[in-house]
Amino acid sequence: MALGDVALAMGLAFWFLLPAYVANPMAVVFGGGVPVDFGRVLRDGRRVLGDGKTWRGFAGGAASGFALGAILQIIGSAGGPSLSFGPWPGVLGILVLLPVGALLGDLLGAFIKRRLGLERGAKAAGLDQYDFLIGAFLVLLLFAPAWWFVRFWEGDAIWGLGFIILITPALHRVVNMIGYRWEHKREPW
Ligand code: CTP
Ligand code: MG
Numbered sequence: 001m002a003l004g005d006v007a008l009a010m011g012l013a014f015w016f017l018l019p020a021y022v023a024n025p026m027a028v029v030f031g032g033g034v035p036v037d038f039g040r041v042l043r044d045g046r047r048v049l050g051d052g053k054t055w056r057g058f059a060g061g062a063a064s065g066f067a068l069g070a071i072l073q074i075i076g077s078a079g080g081p082s083l084s085f086g087p088w089p090g091v092l093g094i095l096v097l098l099p100v101g102a103l104l105g106d107l108l109g110a111f112i113k114r115r116l117g118l119e120r121g122a123k124a125a126g127l128d129q130y131d132f133l134i135g136a137f138l139v140l141l142l143f144a145p146a147w148w149f150v151r152f153w154e155g156d157a158i159w160g161l162g163f164i165i166l167i168t169p170a171l172h173r174v175v176n177m178i179g180y181r182w183e184h185k186r187e188p189w
Pocket of ligand 1: 027028029030031032049050051052053054055056057058103106109110113119120121122
């Protein structure tokens with residue numbers, strides 16, 4: 001294990017997660033309109049998900065993540081096999097799973113927040129920072145486990161996973177501060 005290999009593994013892990021990372025910020029940009037839960041309330045008297053999760057946000061986030069993934073795939077394939085998201089046409093599935101998994105994780109996070117009695121936009125340490133990452137990883141493990149293990153677990157790739165777990169809260173914070181400045185988001189977290 002050379003230092004260069006570790007750095008490379010970190011860079012690659014970040015590269016492969018970019019389509020998941022952009023999904024939630026782009027959901028903020030595209031969001032609004034009909035909520036995913038259609039306004040439904042559960043027996044605890046709280047919304048299923050709340051007004052912060054909309055169909056437009058979901059679709060816009062998923063489409064943006066897919067589009068970025070397609071661009072990275074074209075650039076990556078030209079750059080060499082290690083940057084490729086995988087062979088065609090299966091790669092299309094991966095490029096859907098990454099942002100959709102992230103957005104499903106975000107929905108699950110909102111569901112848990114509502115069950116805890118937290119209003120839309122309330123802070124939930126841990127959940128806010130990691131829900132999309134957990135969602136993306138779970139969906140990949142379910143539908144493309146070999147893809148996930150090769151890129152986030154086996155050999156040096158595990159360093160990439162550790163790096164992602166470390167930087168994700170900071171990244172989340174920076175992106176949300178930018179979003180708050182732009183007034184797309186109502187709270188800076
Ligand atoms: N958004 C959306 N649809 C989504 C996800 C996000 O429309 N699927 C938009 C909403 O306008 C939301 C904003 O992006 O208010 C910020 O997203 P997020 O911080 O995830 O939601 P919160 O408003 O904080 O709500 P929650 O407490 O449910 O996380
Ligand atoms: Mg929030």
